[in-house]
Amino acid sequence: MxxxxxxxxxxxxxxxxxxxxxxxxxxxxxxxxxxxxxxxxxxxxxxxxxxxxxxxxxxxxxxxxxxxxxxxxxxxxxxxxxxxxxxxxxxxxxxxxxxxxWIRGKESLQIKAGNGDWKNIRMLSFGNSEGTGGKDLTADILLVNDVQELVNLTTTQVKDKIIFVNYPIDPTIVSTVDSYLIAAKSKLLSASVIGKKGAKGLIIRSLTTATDDVPHAKQVYYEPDDKVKIPALTIGVQSANELEKLLKTQTVKAKINMTAESKGxxxxxxxxxxxxxxxxxxxxxxxxxxxxxxxxxxxxxxxxxxxxxxxxxxxxxxxxxxxxxxxxxxxxxxxxxxxxxxxxxxxxxxxxxxxxxxxxxxxxxxxxxxxxxxxxxxxxxxxxxxxxxxxxxxxxxxxxxxxxxxxxxxxxxxxxxxxxxxxxxxxxxxxxxxxxxxxxxxxxxxxxxxxxxxxxxxxxxxxxx
Amino acid sequence: MxxxxxxxxxxxxxxxxxxxxxxxxxxxxxxxxxxxxxxxxxxxxxxxxxxxxxxxxxxxxxxxxxxxxxxxxxxxxxxxxxxxxxxxxxxxxxxxxxxxxWIRGKESLQIKAGNGDWKNIRMLSFGNSEGTGGKDLTADILLVNDVQELVNLTTTQVKDKIIFVNYPIDPTIVSTVDSYLIAAKSKLLSASVIGKKGAKGLIIRSLTTATDDVPHAKQVYYEPDDKVKIPALTIGVQSANELEKLLKTQTVKAKINMTAESKGxxxxxxxxxxxxxxxxxxxxxxxxxxxxxxxxxxxxxxxxxxxxxxxxxxxxxxxxxxxxxxxxxxxxxxxxxxxxxxxxxxxxxxxxxxxxxxxxxxxxxxxxxxxxxxxxxxxxxxxxxxxxxxxxxxxxxxxxxxxxxxxxxxxxxxxxxxxxxxxxxxxxxxxxxxxxxxxxxxxxxxxxxxxxxxxxxxxxxxxxx
Missing domain, CATH: 3.40.630.10 (Zn peptidases)
Incomplete structure (x- = not known):
């Protein structure tokens, strides 16, 4: 009681x-x-x-x-x-x-290692990205693994290349919101930096904790004064790993075709x-x-x-x-x-x-x-x-x-x-x-x-x- | 510093x-x-x-x-x-x-409302349950909604019936481990209580938070001194809801056929x-x-x-x-x-x-x-x-x-x-x-x-x- x-x-x-x-x-x-x-x-x-x-x-x-x-x-x-x-x-x-x-339209990515055949890679155009006007954009791929590397790239290195930013989410950070924000805030998604140095395009490893090959979208950022807006797209983790492996031993070309366009x-x-x-x-x-x-x-x-x-x-x-x-x-x-x-x-x-x-x-x-x-x-x-x-x-x-x-x-x-x-x-x-x-x-x-x-x-x- | x-x-x-x-x-x-x-x-x-x-x-x-x-x-x-x-x-x-x-073997459940047709219901025999020896066991179904009701049932009410225990997991309990244990501990899974009173079989609403019709298994409990071990089975939530609705307005028969048996x-x-x-x-x-x-x-x-x-x-x-x-x-x-x-x-x-x-x-x-x-x-x-x-x-x-x-x-x-x-x-x-x-x-x-x-x-x- x-x-x-x-x-x-x-x-x-x-x-x-x-x-x-x-x-x-x-x-x-x-x-x-x-x-x-x-x-x-x-x-x-x-x-x-x-x-x-x-x-x-x-x-x-x-x-x-x-x-x-x-x-x-x-x-x-x-x-x-x-x-x-x-x-x-x-x-x-x-x-x-x-x-x-912004209309995505048709989009495709192919890669060719050395003298091999062209191979289709699953991809997604980035939101607000410029397209290629429906024409093939073909260039050698340059692998970049972290932020500092990207910033340090010289015009000579970048010119006429398609840059592949292969920055993964850190799996050891317990909160995936934190690891995502670290990866996203790193400005790796900016097409402006490398566009100004003469790059032709941007391929980004999807920001995801998944291990499959599904691409994850993101919006692209151009600076307001950007005259050249280069096409940007993302690929899934499996494709990114494969591309990274190829690039360690040989030249790899990419062929991008995107009809994406902004219409006011x-x-x-x-x-x-x-x-x-x-x-x-x-x-x-x-x-x-x-x-x-x-x-x-x-x-x-x-x-x-x-x-x-x-x-x-x-x-x-x-x-x-x-x-x-x-x-x-x-x-x-x-x-x-x-x-x-x-x-x-x-x-x-x-x-x-x-x-x-x-x-x-x-x-x-x-x-x-x-x-x-x-x-x-x-x-x-x-x-x-x-x-x-x-x-x-x-x-x-x-x-x-x-x-x-x-x-x-x-x-x-x-x-x-x-x-x-x-x-x-x-x-x-x-x-x-x-x-x-x-x-x-x-x-x-x-x-x-x-x-x-x-x-x-x-x-x-x-x-x- | x-x-x-x-x-x-x-x-x-x-x-x-x-x-x-x-x-x-x-x-x-x-x-x-x-x-x-x-x-x-x-x-x-x-x-x-x-x-x-x-x-x-x-x-x-x-x-x-x-x-x-x-x-x-x-x-x-x-x-x-x-x-x-x-x-x-x-x-x-x-x-x-x-x-x-214990071997599950073949198993089936059919129900018939009033003078309607027999209808197949998805089911699972309970672990260690006795079967029906592969023969049809047919009887009227008696609906029981809670523990007290089950305990209070008289031999006259239970005799020759198939008891349908329709006790859901309480969705308002935040921890589903708690709500599950409450439902499971309620001894609703005991076939002994009603077997002793002359029931022919036991149908139990699956202990699940899902709302589909997939049955969820459980082991049946007979008392060590049980002479009559009645067959026990479980049905999914959708079937349970449907059966409950039918039983509110009419007589429903069940036909159980299970070859389940214990072999030492x-x-x-x-x-x-x-x-x-x-x-x-x-x-x-x-x-x-x-x-x-x-x-x-x-x-x-x-x-x-x-x-x-x-x-x-x-x-x-x-x-x-x-x-x-x-x-x-x-x-x-x-x-x-x-x-x-x-x-x-x-x-x-x-x-x-x-x-x-x-x-x-x-x-x-x-x-x-x-x-x-x-x-x-x-x-x-x-x-x-x-x-x-x-x-x-x-x-x-x-x-x-x-x-x-x-x-x-x-x-x-x-x-x-x-x-x-x-x-x-x-x-x-x-x-x-x-x-x-x-x-x-x-x-x-x-x-x-x-x-x-x-x-x-x-x-x-x-x-x-």
Whole structure:
């Protein structure tokens, strides 16, 4: 009997402290033993009635690829409007975004070692890459294994060559997000550096943890003042290993043929849905990217984030939470091939002088959640740390990261505290930006658990900030 | 410069404390800032040179199903001996285990609602179940939804019926290991209770988180004094839902035909390999089950555990660790259909009076690790807690559980401290004990990360206990 009283007493006290807390202005750390029941309610609602998984099936299997400036993206926006409504969003609107029109067209890569025959290699043109105008571009391949080597190359070495950048993801780094960012940030993807030195083309080893031969897309970067924009493409890991081996003993030629071309700009839309706040007009924003690559279902990247954001709204409605602040979902246009959607939204927030108090992103795939990365002031971070114990039963323990992924990152310039869902990353870069990123790679419970923890975090922010 | 000194000093001091510590008898918590480098060495070795994934391919695709008392299991033991040798085990031997011979044979289930037609339903006989002697067993089905209902059934209600136990796994429990154990422990799988009351047969809804129609196997339990052993089988979730719906409005008959039969006993083997201790004869034992169900590759259950245990030995050898205590791997016979392997090993340890100081199991699938469950005295647990910070960069944060899974559990009777790898459980019961538990469901990095953390834990035990 004593034991029961000991448990009930702190619960009662903390409830009392919490209701008192609303009266003071500055948010304070939540007292111990408080929100367990609310967390469980949210979790039960999502696991029992969550629609995120079925929604993801509709988006990936029903609509499929939804690359910017394509009919697939237009279908995705219509679907998003309908589903935000079904989730319970009260205000839904579309926001005009100017996006580049880039058409992949036909593409092929052949290689020839020494006096051997031409051999087809599986490849993908990089997003926004120039093509070869449908003509064969043939040149000797020059192997480059790391960043310093690339930077040190002289014009004489580079001139008229096709450069093969063979920089693998480091398998010894436990978080694949970290190893990916190291490889991607190394600027190896810049076609500008070597274009200026007279290279004819760029072949890049795909940034992936997989060991098969599927190529993984990426956007190419030219500098604004680049006069020569060289064609850039990527090949799978097996082809890269094979090419590396060949190049160690002999001359290898590449024959690239790409009809890829940029055709100006068009209008796409961010899709926005919200439940207005009952107390004030402050905004808590959740975001995910609505587009995918032109050949990909984009199930983990980022169909998962899209349906999880919708699930947060649905759960708030289903549990009849009367949210203090506006809870808004923004589904961004063209995240993969330029990022105009996120810039447009950030500019809109600035212009309208909307007060955003928190932004949450989910763009690392629908895997089991492990934490929230907090890209905000130490003061703000310390307001969230005391909530850790509520999250622990849901597998969320990591609040130590301080990054936010691209779609919410422009909001940082507006001093908005950012958070990003941290998930188990071991599988992500096996599929990322490839044709393998399909619905069957997403596990229903992992996806729902992520949506659960996102809802729990938004709930805490809404009640306490 | 000051910063560097501040870091180096504690490292030096803690190294000093550690070497002093070996002189005293009682193990003490490890001082801060110590084993980071060793942990990283282990991780790098496993991620760069680990053979666990390729070994799992051999076991699942090369050998395939390895049910006890079948040629598949014999092949698996030969393979295990060879691979333990390759991993660097110095002593390798086989341990005789008497196992039951049970042959599934042909099996079918049909149902007929009202005056409708007979319809085939996908099913699996339960392990060790009696058959129908190849004859049709036809009877009305009685639906039972929970444990209490089953226990309360009267002889009149049960007599001559086929009982359909339709108890689902609770989707709202975050850890699927917990929800599975609740459903499994509920004794719903006992054919004895209803056999004694005159039932003719037992149909059980598969214990799975999946929503498809694949049946998931389980072993049936008869009481030793059971004179009537009724046939028991399982059906997938979709069939279970359909059957439940039919039974709510009409009489449904089942026609079971199973040639399953038990044919006495035979000899199988536990396979054991070890690296002898350089300091003493105390033993640290790692275990996994070598067998699988007769229709299953058993990739997660428990091929993953088998190759992870081998990886621990291989890594100790590759890093030239001079282990203080003997590090032994035991691969258990017939874990799925009786558990004779684990009992034989425990009896051997007792008889030989071997001093085991620690037992670690990995039997929850090759998913990303999240912690170690510690089934040991609070005093022992407190010796491990200070190591948490070393494990955190590898995603290991949960040391709060206190269970151990079946294959190492008999060692508890000998007062041996037990630990079990805790992994991300969301996907496990989608595949567990079904034909879907195949090699392609295992992610290489997740499997290797598990092997890494197992090696790290064994390293810490070896150095500090």
């Amino acid at each position: 004593k034991k029961i009283l000991l448990i009930i007493l702190p619960l009662f006290l903390s409830g009392f402290l919490f209701s008192q807390k609303k009266l003071v202005k500055k948010p304070k750390p939540v007292p111990k033993f408080n929100y367990y029941d609310e967390f469980k309610k949210i979790s039960d609602e999502v696991f029992l009635h969550g629609t995120a998984y079925d929604n993801l099936g509709e988006l990936t299997k029903g609509i499929g690829p939804r690359f910017s400036a394509t009919p697939g993206y237009t279908k995705a926006t219509e679907w998003a409007e309908k589903n935000l409504k079904e989730a319970g969003a009260e205000n839904i609107w579309k926001q005009e975004v100017r996006v580049p029109v 700009e068009t209008i796409n839309y961010n899709v926005i849905g919200e439940i207005p706040g009952k107390k004030d007009n402050k905004i808590i924003v959740l975001g995910a990217q609505l587009d995918s690559w032109d050949f990909a279902e984009g199930a983990h990247d980022d169909g998962s984030g899209v349906v999880q954001c919708m699930e947060v709204l649905r759960t708030f409605k289903a549990l009849s939470y009367s949210n203090n602040h506006t809870i808004r979902v923004v589904l961004y246009a063209n995240s993969e091939n330029g990022g105009q959607g996120r810039e447009t939204y950030a500019a809109y927030v600035k212009k309208k002088e909307e007060k955003h108090i928190f932004a949450l992103g989910s763009d690392s795939g629908g895997y089991s959640p492990r934490g929230f990365s907090l890209d905000m002031s130490p003061q703000r971070r310390r307001l969230i740390f005391p909530w850790k114990e509520y999250f622990l039963p849901y597998g969320i323990y990591d609040f130590d990261q301080t990054y936010a992924i691209q779609d919410i990152s422009p909001l940082k310039r507006l001093d908005i505290p950012l958070a990003e869902m941290v998930v188990d990353t071991q599988r992500y870069f096996d599929y990322h930006h490839s044709e393998k990123d399909t619905f069957d790679k997403v596990n229903k419970r992992e996806l729902l658990l992520g949506a659960t923890t996102m809802t729990q975090l938004i709930f805490m922010i809404d009640k306490n900030w | 000051k910063k560097i000194l501040l870091i180096i000093l504690p490292l030096f001091l803690s190294g000093f404390l550690f070497s002093q510590k070996k002189l005293v008898k009682k193990p003490k918590p490890v001082p801060k800032f110590n084993y980071y480098d060793e942990f990283k060495k282990i991780s790098d070795e496993v991620f760069l040179h680990g053979t666990a994934y390729d070994n799992l391919g051999e076991l699942t695709k090369g050998i395939g199903p390895r049910f006890s008392a079948t040629p598949g299991y014999t092949k698996a033991t030969e393979w295990a001996e060879k691979n333990l040798k390759e991993a660097g085990a110095e002593n390798i031997w086989k341990q005789e285990v008497r196992v039951p011979v 006993e035979t000899i199988n083997y536990n396979v054991i390999g070890e690296i002898p201790g350089k300091k003493d004869n105390k033993i640290i034992v790692l275990g996994a089950q070598l067998d699988s169900w007769d229709f299953a590759e058993g990739a997660h259950d428990d091929g993953s555990g088998v190759v992870q245990c081998m990886e621990v030995l291989r890594t100790f050898k590759a890093l030239s660790y001079s282990n203080n205590h003997t590090i032994r791997v035991v691969l258990y016979a017939n874990s799925e259909n009786g558990g004779q392997g684990r009992e034989t090993y425990a009896a051997y340890v007792k008889k030989k009076e071997e001093k085991h100081i620690f037992a670690l199991g990995s039997d929850s699938g090759g998913y990303s690790p999240r912690g170690f469950s510690l089934d040991m005295s609070p005093q022992r647990r407190r010796l491990i807690f200070p190591w948490k910070e070393y494990f955190l960069p590898y995603g290991i944060y949960d040391f709060d559980q206190t269970y151990a899974i079946q294959d190492i559990s008999p060692l508890k009777r000998l007062d041996i401290p037990l630990a079990e790898m805790v992994v991300d459980t969301q996907r496990y019961f989608d595949y567990h004990h079904s034909e879907k538990d195949t090699f392609d469901k295992v992610n290489k990095r997740e499997l290797l990360l598990g092997a890494t953390t197992m090696t790290q834990l064994i390293f810490m035990i070896d150095k500090n206990w």
